[in-house]
Amino acid sequence: MRLKVLGAYGASDAEHNLTGYLIDDWFAVDAGTLTSKLSFAQQGRVQAVFITHPHADHIRDLPHLIQNRFSQPTQPLTIFASKDVFELLMRDVFNGVHWPDFAAIASPTNNKPVVQYRALTAGKRIVYNDVGITAVPVDHQIPASGVLLEIAGQSIVFTGDTGPTQEIWKRTNKMQNVVAVVTEASFPNDQQQLADETAHLSPNTFGEELKKITVDAPVYASHRKIPFERDIESQIRNLRDRRARVLLEKNYTL
Ligand SMILES: [Zn+2]
Ligand SMILES: [Zn+2]
Helix, strand or coil, X not given: CEEEEEECECXXXXXXXXXXXXXXXXXXXXXXXXXXXXXXXHXXXXXXXXXXXXXXXXXXXHHHHHHHHXXXXXXXXXXXXXXXXXXXXXXXXXXXXXXXXXXXXXXXCCCCECEEEEEECCCCCEXXXXXXXXXXXXXXXXXXXXEEEEECCEEEEECCCCCCCCHHHHHHHHCCCEEEEEEECCCCHHHHHHHHHCCCCCHHXXXXXXXXXXXXXXXXXXXXXXXXXXXXXXXXXXXXXXXXXXXXXXXXXX
């Protein structure tokens, strides 16, 4: 499995990008950074996007990915999210004010909508293009679900934004051949109160989550807030767990 990390931060500037991951060049998880880091042709190869939650740093590029689809002779883009997240996306984003509902508009290239929605029942595994997809709720400020993906005999887990959580770790521990877990550490340890209040992790609470994970796979901290990235990195290293890593904006082969 190839994991292209387009954005590994919970904030953005010229050198740091919002959350966005691409697996094997066609399955994306979150859309904070997709169009801004992919060529028009690369965007056309994206067949599906799973959205963990509708916070702006996770969906910023989604309207533009859909818009570009309008002039591409490719299959419709399938957008996955848990049911409660979908309700918020439709109410607040694809509501005809913030952005059109492109599922209701036919493309001039093939007379079909450029996007289709798949609202997932929490905990229920589905199969799409031979990929097993299971949305699992996590603990954030608003409805949010991470995702378990099974691709060609390998499993990968993305929590998206979360504070301390349980269910997704129980599921992770039952998965076969987990090659990576991508979770978060947004704030340094001296801002634990802010992390708790905003339902995020610090390196300390990331370390507590690690204890709940029994699989022997790298566990990556993503979603660092820019001014604190060096502090967070050293605090993750100080956990002295060889599975604990900081997620970098680069290509991983897993
Ligand atoms: Zn976020
Ligand atoms: Zn969030």
